[in-house]
Amino acid sequence: MSVEPARGRWWGWGDDAHALELPEPALALLRAELEVDDVRRAPVALEDVRLGEPALRPEAHARLAAVVGAENVRQDRAERVLHAAGKGYPDLVRQRAGDCERAPDAVVHAGDGDQLAAILEACGQEAVAVVPFGGGTSVVGGVEPLRGDFPAVVALDMGALDRPVSVDRASLTAVLEPGMRGPRVEAALRAHGLSLGHYPQSFEYATVGGWVATRSAGQASTGYGRIDDL
Numbered sequence: 662m663s664v665e666p667a668r669g670r671w672w673g674w675g676d677d678a679h680a681l682e683l684p685e686p687a688l689a690l691l692r693a694e695l696e697v698d699d700v701r702r703a704p705v706a707l708e709d710v711r712l713g714e715p716a717l718r719p720e721a722h723a724r725l726a727a728v729v730g731a732e733n734v735r736q737d738r739a740e741r742v743l744h745a746a747g748k749g750y751p752d753l754v755r756q757r758a759g760d761c762e763r764a765p766d767a768v769v770h771a772g773d774g775d776q777l778a779a780i781l782e783a784c785g786q787e788a789v790a791v792v793p794f795g796g797g798t799s800v801v802g803g804v805e806p807l808r809g810d811f812p813a814v815v816a817l818d819m820g821a822l823d824r825p826v827s828v829d830r831a832s833l834t835a836v837l838e839p840g841m842r843g844p845r846v847e848a849a850l851r852a853h854g855l856s857l858g859h860y861p862q863s864f865e866y867a868t869v870g871g872w873v874a875t876r877s878a879g880q881a882s883t884g885y886g887r888i889d890d891l
């Protein structure tokens with residue numbers, strides 16, 4: 662199983678390869694409206710982000726590593742920071758300021774359904790809280806790594822579960838893995854002359870599992886129906 666590289670910016674929307682500069686008149690308007698000299702402030706550097714020590718006990722780490730391989734139980738800074746928050750305004754203010762004290766203790770990448778079941782069983786037995794993480798585009802705190810009364814919390818990353826399982830043109834039924842993002846879903850269905858017709862504004866990054874969990878709607882949903890109608 663190969664884990665996708667970091668998806669998008671940890672401190673904002675999109676990725677650097679497609680960065681757009683605000684035109685000067687827009688910057689001037691913002692300066693005037695906000696009454697500030699400079700409206701652009703860079704996020705803190707990744708190495709300066711404040712992160713707590715990972716609290717995952719070695720026994721729990723070993724059990725998870727036995728399921729998915731040690732390379733898929735990630736505790737490095739970049740991975741924990743990327744999974745520390747969604748993309749809501751308060752999330753991004755916190756991330757840009759370098760406040761990731763509440764980052765997950767580890768990020769576990771599942772490769773298939775059997776691994777998912779085994780991860781949940783191990784976390785249940787080791788008293789580790791689990792927060793599923795699809796595209797991480799939640800704007801309502803949905804991927805907040807809350808540990809509650811548990812001593813540790815892991816983000817369960819679905820990104821590697823990104824394959825179409827089956828597409829049946831006759832019944833217009835598709836079985837899709839939960840980590841498939843919008844463009845991949847459309848590419849898979851287009852090969853059968855079909856479309857899901859689901860285009861939330863976060864289409865590029867959001868996943869099938871996230872759509873279903875949040876009952877999302879997109880700009881074509883008036884015609885096709887919301888995700889729960891599809």
Ligand SMILES: Cc1cc2nc3c(=O)[nH]c(=O)nc-3n(C[C@H](O)[C@H](O)[C@H](O)COP(=O)(O)OP(=O)(O)OC[C@H]3O[C@@H](n4cnc5c(N)ncnc54)[C@H](O)[C@@H]3O)c2cc1C
Nearest residue numbers: 795796797798799803839861862863868870871874877878
């Ligand atoms: C710029 C922008 C535009 C947006 N536009 C829209 C829009 O047009 N319409 C709309 O409805 N929303 C929109 N959203 C909100 C967000 O994109 C949706 O809620 C989307 O469905 C979340 O999908 P995700 O894969 O990113 O899920 P995540 O953010 O990763 O997760 C969302 C919730 O679902 C849970 N979850 C994720 N995957 C699974 C899984 N496989 N199994 C169980 N639980 C899971 C998570 O734990 C979390 O609680 C937008 C957000 C942004 C930042």
